[in-house]
Amino acid sequence: MKKFLALVLCLMILPAAQGGEIALKVENPWIFSPPPVSKETAAFMTLINTGATPLRVTGAETPAAGRVVPMITTKTEGRTGMKDVPFFEIPAGGKLVLKPGGDHLMIYDLKGTLTDGEKVSFTLLVEPGGKLEIEIPASRSAPK
Numbered sequence: 001m002k003k004f005l006a007l008v009l010c011l012m013i014l015p016a017a018q019g020g021e022i023a024l025k026v027e028n029p030w031i032f033s034p035p036p037v038s039k040e041t042a043a044f045m046t047l048i049n050t051g052a053t054p055l056r057v058t059g060a061e062t063p064a065a066g067r068v069v070p071m072i073t074t075k076t077e078g079r080t081g082m083k084d085v086p087f088f089e090i091p092a093g094g095k096l097v098l099k100p101g102g103d104h105l106m107i108y109d110l111k112g113t114l115t116d117g118e119k120v121s122f123t124l125l126v127e128p129g130g131k132l133e134i135e136i137p138a139s140r141s142a143p144k
């Protein structure tokens with residue numbers, strides 16, 4: 001009986017420890033493939049929270065670049081600008097669309113050029129939950 005209980009406990013704890021239970025779904029991700037001279041670009045995607053509690057995306061890690069941070073597009077007196085934010089919050093059961101001219105994951109210090117169709121490995125930093133690994137294709141325009 002004791003053994004059985006220990007097994008049940010382990011099964012309950014395992015998914016959380018592996019970080020495999022993040023209630024976040026990513027749809028239509030893409031990275032703008034910039035001209036070769038540019039060291040900056042951005043990643044876009046739809047973030048869907050399938051869970052019952054809010055989730056935050058605080059940034060991402062990728063071998064392709066030095067730094068990835070959440071950024072919003074601002075408009076003051078007709079002027080468009082961009083601003084770093086500490087995180088994007090996706091409400092329980094809700095979604096957030098990252099798109100050109102809106103919220104995006106800003107990519108700094110690109111280590112090389114991105115060619116169209118190239119898959120970039122990307123690790124989203126999610127709170128709570130941990131890390132969500134995805135692959136994002138580089139493209140000149142949003143996927144249809």
Ligand SMILES: [Cu+2]
Nearest residue numbers: 042071082106
């Ligand atoms: Cu930006």
